Amino acid sequence: MKKDKKDINVPRNVPANQVISLEISMAVKRYSQPKLFIPRKNGKPSVAPGNRWYVSFYWRTDANGPLDRKFSFTKKINRLKTAKERRIAGNHLVAILTRALERNWIPDKEERKRVKPGKRDGSLILGEALDYAYKIKVKAGKSPTTLKGYEFHKNRFLEWAKNNGYYGVKADRFSIDHFYEFLDWLRFEYVNEQTGQEVSGSSVNNHRRSISSLFTTMKNERLIPVNFIKDIPDVDSDPVNNKAFTHEELKLLKAEMLRSDPYLIPFFSFILYPLLRPRENCRLRVKDxxxxxxxxxxxxxxxxxxxxxxxxxxxxxxEEMNLEQYPGEYYLFTNKDQPAPWNANLQSRYDHFSRRFLEIKNKLGFGREYGLYSGRHTALMDLYDSLISQGKGEMEALLALMPYSTHKSIGGVKAYIRRHRKVIPADHSDIYTLDF
Known part of the structure; x- marks a missing residue:
């Protein structure tokens, strides 16, 4: 529909036939488009020594001034052997830098001075802020296992942030929508290069919890105003690790241990009967x-x-371990197949027994869903089934299990059991009044 002349907004007191000049002001970008520089020899791309490939762009030191600074990045492009490989890597770097600049990344390190301990002016970028929060966790004396989890999840998150242009943004400008991008990448895109495995729902949730804990520290240190990650719910997960063994599978397991590695029998027995976790086994000393x-x-x-x-x-x-022969400070389970000193950290001791158990389960054809921790799951399922067979109801059986499992709440025991079995209610004919 054609607009009527009276609907057009023109300045007052100006003749209708006079040319009207309008000035449109647009924000000036602070950077030029990143470009890949390709050195050439005889007109062809060259990978000869000294012919350096790089991606560069110009930057305005003054937001309203000229493009007066040049930044160049190589990111190991020149380690690649062929021109084709360097071109692909260079174009990928162009895309990353473009995305980072569009998301307000400031390449000038002098303009984003590092915050000294005690300073709270919000100038830390995301990568620095997370590293700072991790150092505080270390100072707080968190256990090595917990710190290893924090570090692993933090590094994977920051690698994603680098590849998607978020590493260099101000920490307080990283939003919940950005974090959901990371979660979606974990759930739908990430594949382990070595194993070809996708990330499980449990692993996604573990990433979220670790990074949320670091964000809480960032909030407490006044580097960000709020930790929005703590309000993100867990994703649905169906854990496949640490599946419980059946009675028949346990017999096969013990027979193979007797043949191949008898020392694993007492180690595994301490998981089954006192219901210790594998790492708790590795902490035990003779005096305990x-x-x-x-x-x-x-x-x-x-x-x-x-x-x-x-x-x-x-x-x-x-009794067969003859513990009275050994000093109380000796570790109970060691790489010597007897109590002994062992100058290794907890993770190394745990990894030692995990590798030995891996050899046993592989010989029997048990998949990745079985591990040392399966012993504890097996024991709790066996106790639960026994209590149910004695006529106890589900809730009564779960309450009875709490002292053995050392869970602090009935919910913890319930989740533990339901990983392995859906509870089928007993025959309830006797409570019906219907007769159809």
Whole structure:
């Protein structure tokens, strides 16, 4: 529909036939478009020594001034052997830098001075802020296992941030929408180059929890105003790791251990009967076993010390270990196949036994869903089934399991059990009044 002349907005007191001049002001970009420089020899791209490939762009030191500074980046392009490889890598770097600049990345390090401890002016970029938060976690004396998880998840997140132009943005400008981009990448795009495996829902949730904890520290240090990650719900997950063994599978496992690695039998028994976690096994020292009162004192992941009863089923195994021959400071389980000193950190000790167990399960054809931790899951499922067979209801059985599993809430035990089995209710014919 054609606009009527009276609907057109023209300046007052100006003749209708006079040319009207309008001035449109647009914001000036602070950077030029990144470009790949390709050195040439005889008109062809050259990878000869000294012929350096790089991506560059110009930058305005003054936001309203001229493009007076040039920045160049190589990011290991010149390590590639062929011109084709360098061109692909260079174009990828152009795309990354373009995206970063569009998202307000400031390449000038002098303009984003590092914040000294105690300074809270919000000038840290995302990568620096997360590293700073991690250092505070280290200072706080978090356990090596917890810190390793933080570091692994932080590094994967920051690698993604670098590739997507978020690493250099101000920490307080990184938003919940940006973080959802990371979660979507983890869930739908990431594939492990070595194993070809996608990330499980449980792993996605573990990433979220670790990074949320670091963001909470950033908030407490006044580097960001709020930790929005803590309000993001867990993604649905169906854990496949640490599947419980059946009774028949346990018999096969023990038979193979007897043939190939008998020392794993006492190690695995401490997971089955006192319900210790594999890492708790690796922390045990000879002095932690009281064979007079038949108690075990163990450092857990949630408590400084926890005391467990040494039940009748495991007493013969402990008696065969002849613990009275060894100093109390010796580790109970070691790479010497007997109590001994072991100058290695907890993770290394745990990895040692994990590798030995891996050889056993591979011989039997058990998949990646089985691990050392499967012993604890197997034990709890067996106890649960026994309680149910005695006529206890689901809630009654779960409450009875709490002292053995050391969970702090009924919800924790319930989640543990339901990973392996959906509970089928008992016959409820006797409570019907219907007769159809």
């Amino acid at each position: 076993l009281n064979t007079e009162n038949w108690l075990i004192q163990v450092q857990t992941k949630t408590e400084v010390l926890s005391v467990r009863r040494i039940i009748t089923k495991i007493k013969p195994i402990i």
